[in-house]
Amino acid sequence: GAVVSQHPSRVICKSGTSVKIECRSLDFQATTMFWYRQFPKKSLMLMATSNEGSKATYEQGVEKDKFLINHASLTLSTLTVTSAHPEDSSFYICSAGGTGGGYTFGSGTRLTVV
Amino acid sequence: AQTVTQSQPEMSVQEAETVTLSCTYDTSENNYYLFWYKQPPSRQMILVIRQEAYKQQNATENRFSVNFQKAAKSFSLKISDSQLGDTAMYFCAFILTNAGKSTFGDGTTLTVKP
Numbered sequence: 468g469a470v471v472s473q474h475p476s477r478v479i480c481k482s483g484t485s486v487k488i489e490c491r492s493l494d495f496q497a498t499t500m501f502w503y504r505q506f507p508k509k510s511l512m513l514m515a516t517s518n519e520g521s522k523a524t525y526e527q528g529v530e531k532d533k534f535l536i537n538h539a540s541l542t543l544s545t546l547t548v549t550s551a552h553p554e555d556s557s558f559y560i561c562s563a564g565g566t567g568g569g570y571t572f573g574s575g576t577r578l579t580v581v
Numbered sequence: 582a583q584t585v586t587q588s589q590p591e592m593s594v595q596e597a598e599t600v601t602l603s604c605t606y607d608t609s610e611n612n613y614y615l616f617w618y619k620q621p622p623s624r625q626m627i628l629v630i631r632q633e634a635y636k637q638q639n640a641t642e643n644r645f646s647v648n649f650q651k652a653a654k655s656f657s658l659k660i661s662d663s664q665l666g667d668t669a670m671y672f673c674a675f676i677l678t679n680a681g682k683s684t685f686g687d688g689t690t691l692t693v694k695p
Contacts, residue, residue, distance in 0.1 A: 508670070508688075509687070510672065513682060570626075575624050575625070
């Protein structure tokens with residue numbers, strides 16, 4: 468079946484630095500990927516829709532300059548958290564696919580900013 | 582805009598018993614899909630079951646089945662013969678046929694007790 472690989476699974480960074488999270492579709496091409504943020508025991512909050520070869524579409528309230536999304540190929544989307552601060556600490560998940568088949572999710576990245 | 586409501590934040594069930602998780606949604610559209618996803622403590626999102634809105638027959642996947650009531654906009658998940666490994670957070674999700682992003686409910690945390 469479809470597999471989405473997400474790396475790293477955990478990352479700790481210092482406040483003010485940037486962190487890049489990668490999401491790869493391993494056995495299918497994904498023209499669209501989605502990035503979510505999830506707080507403990509809460510639902511997934513859609514941050515942005517990543518479109519291959521074009522700009523990402525951000526949800527209302529999500530800072531475009533802080534959460535940079537790049538979708539340079541049909542199998543890779545990246546989320547860069549720039550100038551990270553402790554309030555950016557969270558669990559970030561990507562997904563691909565969708566519509567009738569349902570999404571395939573990455574395994575998530577736990578970001579801790581110290 | 583579509584909304585998805587899961588009215589049971591937490592539920593518990595004894596091992597081998599049956600439990601039903603509720604989900605209601607609101608949409609003015611006629612063509613869509615509904616899903617149940619499972620998120621165990623590992624936080625990996627796993628597709629449990631899917632239902633096409635145009636199909637009257639309820640979807641089943643082994644011990645998991647749904648009760649889809651389109652007129653009532655209800656989509657409940659029944660888990661039979663509950664197992665300890667079913668302990669997880671369960672999310673109901675909705676997606677329009679021609680749209681990319683899903684709407685997720687707030688989730689129900691299910692605990693299966695030995």
